[in-house]
Structure formats: structure tokens, C-alpha cells
Amino acid sequence: MTSHDAIPAAAIPEEGRSYRLPPAAVAQLVTAPQPRAGFASPDGRLVLTAELEDLFDLAYLAQPTVSVAGMRIFAHDNSQVKTRFYRRPQVVDVLTGKTVTLRLDERARLGLPIWAHDGSKVAFPRYAASGVELWVADTGTGEVRDLTGPVVNATLSPGYRQTEHVLNASWTPDSKGVLVHVIPEGRGPAPQRATVPTGPIEMVTVGRFSREHRWEDLNTSPYDEQLFEHYCSSQLVEIDVLSGERRPLGPPGLYCEPPAVSPDGRYVLVHRVTRPYSYWVPYRGFGTSIEVWHRDGSLAHVVANRLPTDTAPDSLKNAPRPRLVQWQAHEDATLVWAEAAEKGAAMTAEGTQYRDRVLSLTAPFDGPPTVLMRLGQTAQEIRWLADPRFALVYEFDSENEWIDVLLVDLPRGAPSKVFSYSQVDRYGHPGTPVTTLTSRGELVVRQDEGWLYLTGPGGSDEGDRPFLDRFNPDTLERERLFQSSPDHHDQPIGMPSPHAHELVISRESPDEPPDYYVVGGAGPLPRRLTQSPAPAPRLRTISRQMVRYLRGDGVRLSGILYLPEGFQPGARLPLVIWAYPTDYVQAEIASQVRIAPRSFNFFPSLPRRAAAPQLFATQGYAVLDMAEMPVVGNSRTRNDTYLEQLVASAAAAIGHLDERGIVDPGRVGMIGHSYGGFSTANLLAHCDLFAAGIAHSCAYNRTLSPWGFQRERRSLWEAPDTYVGVSPLFHADKITAPLLMVHGQSDDSQTSKPTQSLAMFHALRGLGKTSKLILLPYENHYLHAYESVLHVAAEELEWFDRYVKGRE
Incomplete structure (x- = not known):
């Protein structure tokens, strides 16, 4: 490929530079509202729909946060940072078609709905300026009521990154009450950091310890531990939704799962985080006490005290670590859970090896647990059937990435395999x-x-x-x-x-x-x-079709091809390829189509809104989206041929569209996010197929993740050549095409940290390459500020217009 002129002042940080705007038509497309989301009631007779909000003014992201225990907390409302809300909810009756609008302020930002078992009511958190509130709505009338005021503790809630979080709240079996965690009364002000440190931070290791990823926002000092307890401690309360009467249950604590009332209503299952608080893993890896309380909040039974996940492996081997702890459907108060065999495997009396076993224990929980079944692989999920005699148990073989579904006859403990299939x-x-919910709130098939x-x-x-x-x-x-x-x-x-x-x-x-x-x-x-x-009606002017083509080794690939309005065959358009490589064990499964070609032609919500494939199509490009670039082979060694397979996939895509007379093979740009961005940089380093590339929020040096990356199972010391070989930083000297890098300054990824992009840019700058790095304040792994999204759209269109479309 030919060399390129350097960008004027490209290596000079431009502090104080204003955010850019793309052309008005592009801005309208990028910020168009997402379609309404829908949530069916447990019995399927109602559907709640709501507008989705996932773009904000930058000021929202810039609010002060507290970073502890692997999460970020908004101090002003005591909630874990989240970037997806719902507005203007409506409930549609499926049988009559009647629509009821819930009588909320149109500006109210709501979390995920929590249906009552009978569908008559729905609860949801409201994120207000002064705190998080729990509201309940009558689905028949639309009447709403604030049950708590701004005192809900929304910190230790399950969710993905900072996008979506499920409030730790649940309904009672009779649908008359809600259990929720609130800020303890009289909590007082947050602890203050000492002005002058009393000593250094020290880390000591002796012997063999666990191998963690490099998490962000971890505890680093006793002060962080104090902040963790201050913001995350909560009091469990039960609220009568009709009278509003509030009753506290148990002592304040660090509760990290939704409370689960037993089917007979006499007990509550809770998960409580315990000391010591790790400095190496997020709070979900801390020690946990799994407890059963009487309905009045007094302790009935401790199921297990789980050790932190960063405990020395030898200690973990012999310690029970119950998983999937839950109430058994159709029983009044029977606990069921799975746990691994000691030392990873054990033998039954009949001489059959097993890795996991499923256990049960019935109230009053004073005897030994009963073994319901033993499994040859890891229990992944338990689903109770409506017929109380049966359950479905999913077991997962991680080595072969395989799932078996077993039908278990509970009285006999006899499993039979009903499904067996690859995970992918x-x-x-x-x-x-x-699934559905019984009258007592039990989730059953x-x-x-x-x-x-x-x-x-x-x-x-x-x-x-x-x-x-x-x-x-x-x-x-x-x-x-x-x-x-x-x-x-x-x-x-x-x-x-x-x-x-x-x-x-x-x-x-x-x-x-x-x-x-x-x-x-x-x-x-x-x-x-x-x-x-x-x-976005304008998107109707671009065409979309699924394409299929062969890679050199016989693997069949696919993608979605977008073409601009008025395209005529033979016009030879510039091409943009969007891809995110995926790993497979079997070539025949790698050859499958993973596309929904009949879905709505619209910008994806995350993570690609600023550089959506349709956006480039409106600007005169052909775009191959979801271009399959599979890495096929043994689950332990397939990354040894990652680069060869990656380049072969790209060559096959370009060759196919070239043969059809659609694209100019000399004007091709590559773009990807996270693992896709990492692969973009690798393609620029290891082939000459691309005129330019854009890499979002990715890693360039895999040796900084020595205990594995993506689905790589070996450590750096087991496969050093592979770690170095697939790291674009070590091959930056081979890159000749211009590379635009985009990264959020607050990216909390385990591997794709902003320092990775800084290091890559530093290398390209020193090597005299053509590159640009955009660091976006307050943005995480995905972009959520209007200012950021519009700026990136303007920059990326300009980049490809200059180096791809305008290439001679």
C-alpha cells in the first residue's frame, strides 16, 4: 500500500477543542429515538411498552461518582451508574386491545419493570434527582404510587457494565407486598479521606493465588472499604402496596441479590456480602453468606459461607461453593442448589465420574441435604416444570462448548437427556x-x-x-x-x-x-x-441484502450488505466492513448464518450508533455489516491461527463483492468495536487489503492480560508466541494504512483500557505512521453522550471520506 500524508498536528493533544457536529441530516439519523421496548406479563395477557432512553447530555455522565468494589456509584442518588432508562410506559391488554397509560411524569426515568405474579400490578424504580424511588402501578387503571420516597439503595444490583441493572426487589407470593432494599435510617454523611496518607499501599503474595483479570474500580485502601459499606449497606423492608405500611426485615447489611420469599411465604432467601473485601475482584467475587430468614427477619439457617473467589486455589477446592441457590417450585420451603465435587471430580458408588451435584434441603433445614442428582459436567441452569414431578437441568461442557439438557424425574432422581447441542x-x-408464574410466584416451565x-x-x-x-x-x-x-x-x-x-x-x-x-x-x-x-424514514432509501461466500479453507461466510440509494451495478463503490470475530470448535457450525435479514433497518442501540453501518451507506458507501470472521479450531489452540483465519475471511469478503462488480477493492475501510477493533488493527498490520481503519475501545497489547483474553484459555507463559503474535502493538511498524482510534476515557473493560490506545498511538507516532486518537471524557466502553456520538460520527465519516472514498 502507498504511504499517506501525515495529518497536520495529529500528534498534538488539542485541549479545549469543542465537540464537532456532523451534517444535520447525519445528526438526525444518529440521534433518532430507538423503537419502544416491550415486556410481557407473566401470564402473557399484558404487554408493557416504553420509550428507550440511552443517549444523554454529557453533564449526566459527568456527575460525581464513587468507584469502589468494581463498580461506579452516583453519589447523588445512591445508585450504580446506568445508561439505559425507560419513559412513558403504557400497558396493552392482549385480549381486548385496550391501552392504559401509566400516570407518571413524562420526564420520569424508570428502570426495568418488576411484574406482580398475577399481572394486576407492576413495580419499577424511578431515578430522581434526589434518589431512587420504588413506584407501583395498577395495570388496569394506570394509577401509580410512590412506595418509598428517594431512599431505595440501587447499588448492589445485577447488570452488564453500566448499561442495564435489575433492582434488587421482589414481590411476595400473594402479590400484596414488595420487598426492597432501602438506605438505613440515620446513615450519616459519607466518610472523608484523610488529607495526608498514613502510609504506602502494599501488596504481598506468598505461594500460589488466584488469577484474576485486571478489573477497574476495585477497592485499594481501608478508606474504599468504608465507602463501600457506606453507600452499599441497606435495610430490607417489606411494603404493603395497598396501605403503604413498611416493615423492616433483618439487620442492615450488604445484600447483593433480590430477596426471594419461599412459596409458602414463611421464609426469605438472602445473599449478604461479608468481609474481608477483596482488592483484586469486584464485590460479586467477595465472600458471601447465603442465608434463610424467618419472615420476621430472624435467622433460620445459613446455607453456606462462600469464600472470596481470589482465595488460594487449594483452599477453594475443599470449600463448598453453592451455585444456583433457589426455592424448589411446588414445595412449600425446599432449597435447591448445585455445587462442584471436591477437587473438581468424584466417583459415584457405581464408579461413574461426576463433576457437579444438585442438592436439596427442606425446612426447618436441620438435617443433611439430599442429593437429587450427579452430573458429569457443570450445572448451568435448573428449570422447574409445571408438572411438579419434573425439572430440566442444563449442564455445560466448557472444553467442547457443549450443552446437554436433562429431564429429571425428581421422585426417582433419574435423568434422561432430551437435548444435546453446541453452545453456538x-x-x-x-x-x-x-415459562410462567404460579399463583405463589414460582417460575415454572x-x-x-x-x-x-x-x-x-x-x-x-x-x-x-x-x-x-x-x-x-x-x-x-x-x-x-x-x-x-x-x-x-x-x-x-x-x-x-x-x-x-x-x-x-x-x-x-x-x-x-x-x-x-x-x-x-x-x-x-x-x-x-x-x-x-x-x-428514521431516510433509511428506507438504502437497500439491504444478505450475502454468502466461501473462505479459502471451505468455511462458508455471511454478512449483511447495505447499498446506497440509486446504486447501479458496476458502479464500484468504496466499501466499509464491520466485523466482530467469533470462535468455534467446528467448521460446520462456523459456517452457519447468524443474521436476521428481515429485522427493522435501523441504527443499533449499542455499541455502534456513532458509526452505524447504515450511516456510511447514506454517504455513498457499500457496507458489509456483521461480516463473519470465524476462528475455528480446538478451544485451547485456535488462536494460534487467528491471524491467518482473520486475513482469509477479509480477503474472501472483498473478493466476493469485487467479483460481483459492487466495490472497488482498492478503496476498502475496516471498522470494529472492542474485539472487532482489535481485529481491525491486526488486519491493518498483517495484510494490505485496507485503505484505512477505525478501531473503537479495544486492546492492542494482549501481554497485559496474562491470564487470558476473549476466549483464550492459556496464560501468557503457556502461549507467549500467540500473545505477542496477535498483539497489534508489537506489529505497529507493519501498519501502513491510516488508523483512527476512539476510546472512552472511563472505559471499565478488563482488557480494553484507555491506556491501550494511548500506548498504540505513542508507537504509531514514533514510527511516523498516520493515525489519530480521540479520547472521550466520561465515556465507558460504549458511548452514551450526545456530544460524543455526534463528534465521533463527524470524525469517522471525515476519516473514511479522506482515506477510503478519496483514495486515488
């Missing part, structure tokens, strides 16, 4: 069981006369066509009841009637945003429940 098998996925229901993606060579099947676990008979139509993407989300006579679906097409319909019943045509406007 799109075509062979049997589907996920449809729905059954009608013994048949259960399965919904899945319906992967095929033509792309996804979601389905609903019924399945008889006794005879293994299977019958397809519904499949997405050939010209729409129909996703089943609820079953309001027995035997699946009626089905609620989310329906969309390339030109139609998602809406909710009822299929089946009396009428021959789907009955519409909602009507959503298209948020």
Missing part, C-alpha cells in the same frame, strides 16, 4: 422453554397436558426465522406451532391462552419498526396491538 449452534438450538413450549431463533441458511414449538418430554415428539413469516421478523413474546391458540409476537420488517400483534384466535390475520412510527 444457531441451526440446532432446540429453543428456550416458555409452562405445560399444557404434558406438552411444554419452546421458542428459539430458528437459524437457517436464509437467516433467522424465530419459532414456537410444543414438545412432549415423555415421547420426545415435537410439533411446530408458529414460525416467523418469510417477509417479516416475528418474535414470540407471550402466550395469553392455553395450548398456544393465541400468541403475542413482536413483528418487524426492514421498513417497519417493531410492533406487537396477536396471531391465531378467530381472525385469519394478525391483530395489531401497537402502532409505532418509523424513527
Whole structure:
């Protein structure tokens, strides 16, 4: 490839530079609202829809935070930082079509809804300026009520990064009360850091310890421990939703899971974080006391005191570490959990090796647990059937990335295998069981006369066509009841009637945003429940098609091709490729299509909004999105050929579109996020197929993650050549195409830290390469500020216009 002129002053930080704006038409596309989200009630008779909010003014992200125990907390409202909210909720009755608007302030920012078991009410957190409140709504009338005021503690809540978090709250079995964690009364002000340190920070290791990833926002001092306890300690309370009466349960503590009331209402299962607080792992890796309380809050039984995950491995081997702890459905108060065999494997009396066992213990919890079953692999999930005699147990073979689903006869303890499939098998996925809640709030697999229901993606060579099947676990008979139509993407989300006579679906097409319909019943045509406007009509002017092509080694690849308005064959457009490589054990599974070509043609919410493939298509580019670049091989050694397979995949994509006369192979840009950005830099370093590249929020030096990265299982010392070979930093001298790097300054990724981009830019600068680094204040792994998204859209269009479209 030819050399490029340097960007004027590219290596000089531009402090105080203002955010840029793209052309107005581009800005309108990038900031267009997302389609409304939908949440079906447990019985499928209601659907709650709400507007999605995931873009904010930068001032929202710039609010003061406290970083402790692997998380970031907004001090002003005592919540873990989150960047997805819901607004203007409505409830649609599936049977009548009646829509009820919940009577909330239109500006109210809400969290995920928490349905009452009977669907008559729904609770949700409201994130206000002074704190988090818990509200409850009557789904029939739309009346709403604040149950708590701004005192809900929303810190130790499960979720992904800083995007979505589930409030640790739950309904009582009779749907008359809600259990939620609130800030303890009289908490007082936050502790203050000493002005002058009393000593240095010291770290000591003797012997063999655990091997952690390099987490962000960890505790680093006793002061951090004080902050952790101050912001995260909470009091569990039970609130009567009719009278508002509030009753505290148990002592204040660090509760990290939703409280679970036993089916008979007499006990509460809680998870409490215990000391010592690790400086190496987030709070979910801290020690945990799993406890059963009487309904009055007094202690009934300690299930286990789990050691921190950074404990020395020899100590962990012989310590019980219960997982999947839950109440058994259909029993009044029986606990069930899974735990690993000692030293990783054990033998049954019959001489069969097992790795996991599933145990149960019934109230009053004063005897030894009963072994329900032993498993040859790791228990991943337990699902109770509506028939109280049976359960489905999922076991996972991590070495082969394989899942077996066992039907367990609970009285006999006899399992039989009903499904067996690869974790990444799109075509062979049997589907996920449809669940419902019993009158006591027990989550069970729905059954009608013994048949259960399965919904899945319906992967095929033509792309996804979601389905609903019924399945008889006794005879293994299977019958397809519904499949997405050939010209729409129909996703089943609820079953309001027995035997699946009626089905609620989310329906969309390339030109139609998602809406909710009822299929089946009396009428021959789907009955519409909602009507959503298209948020960005201009996107209808670009075309979209699925393409398939062969890699040199015979692996069949696929992608979604976007073409600009008015494209004529033979015009030879500049090409942008978006990709995120994935690992597979088997070539035939790597060759599967993982695309929903009939879905709505709109910008993805995360993480690619600022550089959405459709955006480049509106500017005259051909875009190959979701371009498959599989890395195939043994789960331990496949990264040894990562680079060869990556380059072969890129060459196959460009060659296919070149043969069809669609693109100019000399004007191709590559773009990716996270692992995709890492792969973008590698492609620029190891082939001459690309005129320029854009890498978002990624790592360039894998030796800084010595205990594994992505799905690499070996350590740096086991595979040093691979770690160095796949690290673009070590091959920066080979890069000749211009590389634009974008990174959030507050990225909390274990591996893709901002310092990685700084180091890569430092190398490219010293080597005289053409590059630019954009660091975005307050942004995490994904971008959420309007200012950031619009700035990046302007920069990236300009980058490719100059170095790809404008290349001679």
C-alpha cells in the first residue's frame, strides 16, 4: 500500500477543542429515538411498552461518582451508574386491545419493570434527582404510587457494565407486598479521606493465588472499604402496596441479590456480602453468606459461607461453593442448589465420574441435604416444570462448548437427556422453554397436558426465522406451532391462552419498526396491538441484502450488505466492513448464518450508533455489516491461527463483492468495536487489503492480560508466541494504512483500557505512521453522550471520506 500524508498536528493533544457536529441530516439519523421496548406479563395477557432512553447530555455522565468494589456509584442518588432508562410506559391488554397509560411524569426515568405474579400490578424504580424511588402501578387503571420516597439503595444490583441493572426487589407470593432494599435510617454523611496518607499501599503474595483479570474500580485502601459499606449497606423492608405500611426485615447489611420469599411465604432467601473485601475482584467475587430468614427477619439457617473467589486455589477446592441457590417450585420451603465435587471430580458408588451435584434441603433445614442428582459436567441452569414431578437441568461442557439438557424425574432422581447441542449452534438450538408464574410466584416451565413450549431463533441458511414449538418430554415428539413469516421478523413474546391458540409476537420488517400483534384466535390475520412510527424514514432509501461466500479453507461466510440509494451495478463503490470475530470448535457450525435479514433497518442501540453501518451507506458507501470472521479450531489452540483465519475471511469478503462488480477493492475501510477493533488493527498490520481503519475501545497489547483474553484459555507463559503474535502493538511498524482510534476515557473493560490506545498511538507516532486518537471524557466502553456520538460520527465519516472514498 502507498504511504499517506501525515495529518497536520495529529500528534498534538488539542485541549479545549469543542465537540464537532456532523451534517444535520447525519445528526438526525444518529440521534433518532430507538423503537419502544416491550415486556410481557407473566401470564402473557399484558404487554408493557416504553420509550428507550440511552443517549444523554454529557453533564449526566459527568456527575460525581464513587468507584469502589468494581463498580461506579452516583453519589447523588445512591445508585450504580446506568445508561439505559425507560419513559412513558403504557400497558396493552392482549385480549381486548385496550391501552392504559401509566400516570407518571413524562420526564420520569424508570428502570426495568418488576411484574406482580398475577399481572394486576407492576413495580419499577424511578431515578430522581434526589434518589431512587420504588413506584407501583395498577395495570388496569394506570394509577401509580410512590412506595418509598428517594431512599431505595440501587447499588448492589445485577447488570452488564453500566448499561442495564435489575433492582434488587421482589414481590411476595400473594402479590400484596414488595420487598426492597432501602438506605438505613440515620446513615450519616459519607466518610472523608484523610488529607495526608498514613502510609504506602502494599501488596504481598506468598505461594500460589488466584488469577484474576485486571478489573477497574476495585477497592485499594481501608478508606474504599468504608465507602463501600457506606453507600452499599441497606435495610430490607417489606411494603404493603395497598396501605403503604413498611416493615423492616433483618439487620442492615450488604445484600447483593433480590430477596426471594419461599412459596409458602414463611421464609426469605438472602445473599449478604461479608468481609474481608477483596482488592483484586469486584464485590460479586467477595465472600458471601447465603442465608434463610424467618419472615420476621430472624435467622433460620445459613446455607453456606462462600469464600472470596481470589482465595488460594487449594483452599477453594475443599470449600463448598453453592451455585444456583433457589426455592424448589411446588414445595412449600425446599432449597435447591448445585455445587462442584471436591477437587473438581468424584466417583459415584457405581464408579461413574461426576463433576457437579444438585442438592436439596427442606425446612426447618436441620438435617443433611439430599442429593437429587450427579452430573458429569457443570450445572448451568435448573428449570422447574409445571408438572411438579419434573425439572430440566442444563449442564455445560466448557472444553467442547457443549450443552446437554436433562429431564429429571425428581421422585426417582433419574435423568434422561432430551437435548444435546453446541453452545453456538444457531441451526440446532432446540429453543428456550416458555415459562410462567404460579399463583405463589414460582417460575415454572409452562405445560399444557404434558406438552411444554419452546421458542428459539430458528437459524437457517436464509437467516433467522424465530419459532414456537410444543414438545412432549415423555415421547420426545415435537410439533411446530408458529414460525416467523418469510417477509417479516416475528418474535414470540407471550402466550395469553392455553395450548398456544393465541400468541403475542413482536413483528418487524426492514421498513417497519417493531410492533406487537396477536396471531391465531378467530381472525385469519394478525391483530395489531401497537402502532409505532418509523424513527428514521431516510433509511428506507438504502437497500439491504444478505450475502454468502466461501473462505479459502471451505468455511462458508455471511454478512449483511447495505447499498446506497440509486446504486447501479458496476458502479464500484468504496466499501466499509464491520466485523466482530467469533470462535468455534467446528467448521460446520462456523459456517452457519447468524443474521436476521428481515429485522427493522435501523441504527443499533449499542455499541455502534456513532458509526452505524447504515450511516456510511447514506454517504455513498457499500457496507458489509456483521461480516463473519470465524476462528475455528480446538478451544485451547485456535488462536494460534487467528491471524491467518482473520486475513482469509477479509480477503474472501472483498473478493466476493469485487467479483460481483459492487466495490472497488482498492478503496476498502475496516471498522470494529472492542474485539472487532482489535481485529481491525491486526488486519491493518498483517495484510494490505485496507485503505484505512477505525478501531473503537479495544486492546492492542494482549501481554497485559496474562491470564487470558476473549476466549483464550492459556496464560501468557503457556502461549507467549500467540500473545505477542496477535498483539497489534508489537506489529505497529507493519501498519501502513491510516488508523483512527476512539476510546472512552472511563472505559471499565478488563482488557480494553484507555491506556491501550494511548500506548498504540505513542508507537504509531514514533514510527511516523498516520493515525489519530480521540479520547472521550466520561465515556465507558460504549458511548452514551450526545456530544460524543455526534463528534465521533463527524470524525469517522471525515476519516473514511479522506482515506477510503478519496483514495486515488
